Amino acid sequence: MAISVFELFKIGIGPSSSHTVGPMRAALKFATSLQAGKLLAQTQTIKAELFGSLGATGKGHGSDKAVILGLEGEAPEQIDPTSIETRLTRIRTQGQLFLLGKKAIAFCEPEHLLFHWQNLPFHPNGMRFSAYNTAYEAIATQVYYSVGGGFIINEEDIRGGPIQPDDIPLPYRFRSAAQLIELCEQNNLSISQLMWENEKCWHSEEEVRQGLLHIWEVMQACVRNGWKHEGILPGGLKVKRRAPALYRQLSAQPESSLDDPLAIIDWVNLYAIAVNEENAAGGRVVTAPTNGAAGIIPAVLHYYDRFCSDAKKDVPLAQTKAEGRRQKAEGIDADTQTTRSDRIVSFLLTAGAIGILYKENASISGADVGCQGEVGVACSMAAGALTEVLGGTLKQVENAAEIAMEHHLGLTCDPVGGLVQIPCIERNAMGAIKAINASRIALRGDGRHIVSLDKVIATMRMTGADMHSKYKETARGGLAANVIQC
Helix, strand or coil: CCCCHHHHCEEEECCCHHHHHHHHHHHHHHHHHHHHCCCCCCCCEEEEEEEEHHHHHCCCCCHHHHHHHHHCCCCCCCCCHHHHHHHHHHHHHHCEEEECCCEEEECCHHHHEEECCCCCCCCCEEEEEEEECCCCCEEEEEEEEECCCCCEEEHHHHCCCCCCCCCCCCCCCCCCHHHHHHHHHHHCCCHHHHHHHHHCCCCCHHHHHHHHHHHHHHHHHHHHHHHHCCCECCCCCCCECCHHHHHHHHHCCCHHHCCCCCHHHHHHHHHHHHHHHHHHCCCEEEECCCCCCCCHHHHHHHHHHHHCHHHHCCEEHHHCHHHHHHHHHHCCCCCCEECHHHHHHHHHHHHHHHHHHHHHHCCCCHHHHCHHHCHHHHHHHHHHHHHHHCCCCHHHHHHHHHHHHHCCCCCCCCCHHHCCCCCHHHHHHHHHHHHHHHHHHHHCCCCCCCCCHHHHHHHHHHHHHHCCHHHCCCCCCCHHHHCCCC
16 A cells, blocks of 8 residues: 555644544544435434544544544644633533534434443444434444544445555656665665655645645644643543653753753653643544554654754755765765754654555554554554654665664553553653663664564564553553453
8 A cells, every 4th residue: 555654744733543543533524424415404313423542432432522523524633732621611512413513413422422341343443423314214324444543444345355556657766675675776865765765656846845744843832831831631530741840840950950860851851741631631643653652763863953952953964964974875976965954854754654564565554553652553553753864874874763663562551541642652752762772772772683673563563463452552461451440
């Protein structure tokens, strides 16, 4: 399947890409299909049923809210998060919603929005939508699966496997890391340059550049919102936001006077925690590649942009140490100019390439393969991307991505209370630090390594298949089973 970087980095709302963004998109798609089939006028009510992981943890992950708002015509990237509670109060008080914002239909939540623990056949995140006429006869039914990162697929498409071949004529098709590196070597391209050429099949050069810079702007805004908003996160755990106090502590000490050689780690922790507290509160985030792991790539990119000297300059490639190393290794023109924003774009494109490998060959769904498929993948993406923008060779980029995942293998998904709070918020901070360290290890080597990225992706997939379902996104195992909820 040809996947655009903009499918991995989607703007949406928290707290979960598979449980919030995916269900909202599925509900909107079902409502839109009724309109396309000229069934809107006949529809008197809709029943939405959530299965498996969505049924087990959907309420804590906001799936109920997402479905209701999706039926009203809202899309994750467009909805105003501050309007959600008012909208839901109106719908629940009146007992009706406006289908696509046009047709008033009866909607009693206990009757029309049901949660089932059993799975549908093809994926743990299953949804079934049914529309009924005045005689309560079903006039349309559709099953969707939310397969991670906000991706949805209907039952007809998934019967042949979640990833289907397509005919989009990409100049550089790859299905493995080995193929990706070979194509880069044959065409004297970095990973980000190869991704740039592929993206131009969907968008103009300016659209690619501005789109990715907008993604970065939303990531930065999410960090700022995270350290601005005080209070308690929603849900029964009564988790206090930590980012505001941490920001005040770090801001009180100027960078120039820091005598702790590890103080930068505190800032990286802040960036990741700020994002994931915003996510847990239902704020606007970027799936990277999922909401549960949304803090890692922004944290590492903030680290690069703020603390790495090469990120601060607009100079010829040959005048930066990082790009000079790549120029020597890969023969890039010394007169080429690189700007700060160029390197942000390169970071996101490289991260996207690595994310595509996991999406196509394993999974990015916590309900499917555990948290290794979310935090582990995000860590791997960030490590490889950081290595490229710091001047790493192709082999070093692959090595960094492999190291990062190798040390997340078997990571379970055990959200306490079904909320994306404990251990999810801290887990993003740990993942960001791991990504930076993986990059540093790779850059200190020559790129040669025994375990390839392809092998570690295959291992992650097999580990997820062997993992007991209670250690996936069900809130029935691990910490979720051993922490008393207050």
